[in-house]
Amino acid sequence: GIKLLIDGLLKKIKNPFSIFFFSVDVLDNYRELYEILKEYWKLRESKGLKNCYIFLDEVTLLENWWRAVKVFIDQYKPKAVFVLSGSVSMFFHGKAETFAGRRGKGKLINVMPLSFPEYFKLFKKPRLPATLAEIFKNYLKTGGYLGVLNKTIEEEDIILGLKNDLRIANKSVEIAKHIMADIFKKAPSPCSFHSIANDVGVSVKTVIEYLETLKEMFVLKDILYMSLDGRVYPRKERKLMVRDPFLTNAISIWTRCEIRKDFLYEWIVQEHLLRKYGEVYYYRDRYEIDCLTDRLKIEVKAGKPHRKYPKNVIILKEKNIPEFLFSL
Template sequence: MIEEFNPWWIGEEDEDLEEFNKLKYRVFPEWVKKISLKPFSLNFITGLRRVGKTTGMKLLIQNILKNTKNPFSVFYYSCEILENHIDLLEILREYRKLKEGKKIKTSYIFLDEITLLDGWWRAIKFVIDRHWFKNDVLVLSGSSSLTIKQYSETFGGRMGTGKTVKVLPLSFRDLYFLFYNDFLKGKGKEIFEKYLETGGFLAVLNKRLREHELVSLIKTDFKKIERSTELAKDVISSVFSKAPSACSYHSIARDTGVSVNSVREYLEIFRNLFVLLEISYKGLDNRIYPRKEKKFILRDPFIAKSMALWANKEIRKDFLYEWIVQEHLYQKFGEIYYYRNKYEIDCLAGNFKVEVKAGKPHRRYPRNVLVLDEEDLPEFLMRL
């Protein structure tokens, strides 16, 4: 059965790559270059479903095959069809036997969507501890960073030269350069309008993904960990109702009729599925106040559209603009906070203090606060 996932063993083309080459809009993802191909390495790729993890893995496989004499040294398997870690162990045992029979010194093993598999980490820990693949490169992908973080201590000292790589939708800048080489204000506005519709999902741009399909995938992830999709919908609905204002866990708990602990758990799941980002309060004294109310943002325009469809909510442009700037600053600086006193600052990140408005502001802000309206957004995001 393993040969079905590895058509290059018999000189055939990979179907995913054939489909990729037919797409109108394509890009070689930069994150692929971060994966360590130096043995021994255990790499993790995490990111939302349909964000391009599988395509990126297949493009990396294509590059490896160009530089290897034995195609059997590259092994790919989709773990979605397996039931548990015992099944995974049998698949790895089968490939190990093939590898030894063909006297392959170094192999490249790709296990796709492994975090959907119950007990996956047990199988990986087992094969590493028994040195089954001590001269090899392992690349594991999953749609949730939660299980990676849960078992990070399990793999402490077992990753070799491996990396953990997060895969996110394209930024506005990345999307713009799919269409134009140089930034022009008029073109920036044109592509920004497109970005509001498609987000950074190439699958959406190529008409291969719709909102209800992303909702279905996220619901599947909740069901896989035996959590209520109805409560998940209620939590997201509450987030939309309060956006773009800060709110407390208690206020969401009141909306949903469940405990604060349950709300925290479901928000954490959304965060680990790369759907939500939580923003804490930061005072002008540079102190972070974790007990103050949080802001919760949807991390991409298409994610926001999909979650709004699920929760039966409208998306207002003012908070969509704010979310976009907050996410881009977070990707740039690895941090994002907000401030509110006599006036509010939506985004504190690095040396930036940014307030985002859908129209012209009705009040004055301190000189060190950059106030952006919708006309300013494309150029700001491009220059970031």
């Protein structure tokens, strides 16, 4: 991630003082961050540097971090590239919008776990049915987290991180746990906010707030209903998917809910289609289609299909999922 980027920059630039890295989570308040930025700027001027790169890691763990950066930019108008990173989405706190007019050509990049094709390429093996199946089986356990492959992250670490992010968002860990458990029990069927609220014993408003928070944390994504004529119905029941297999495994341990192949495979296919096409929907009437995009209609089957589907619907069987994901 960031360290690899810095390593690459060090090979290109002449003066290493052009790069400043600081992990913000050790600070007590945003004023300290502002003072640190001022001190680096003095150092930069003393070295006669024109351009520089400022890396601030874990900014979202410092309350009001954005105030320090905003005031610094307004006061010094630095000719610098800022790289602000954090384990909690910056949109999640609604603070990325505060930099309107100050971003220049900057972008907000959400780093997601690896897709299956990206994951497969790490192993440098030939794209054969046997190797695809073998590595996909491993992907079901580790998901796209490099830390899991490197054995530096376990399910407990993901659960602790999730709990911490919920507390930062002023959300109850217990309510979130019960909502996630209900999603696992209902999956892969569509469900309503009311049904979750009744099962968990909270208001519909609370369910909506928690689901929005979990979506902004990139834990969940909702799959809305689309009719065959292309109309989307936001008020109909929706499907809810967890966005990575390892995350699914971790939440399963946390909630003590079973992972079934039917919804795990469906979630994986939906996530990959979402990354490819930007949106994915479902259809259900006389028959169900798990995944609808503007180009594809796919029904994911962990077992044998029990009915016939129209010719334009792809029936994606378990053994064909790895090749399909790789072909996207």
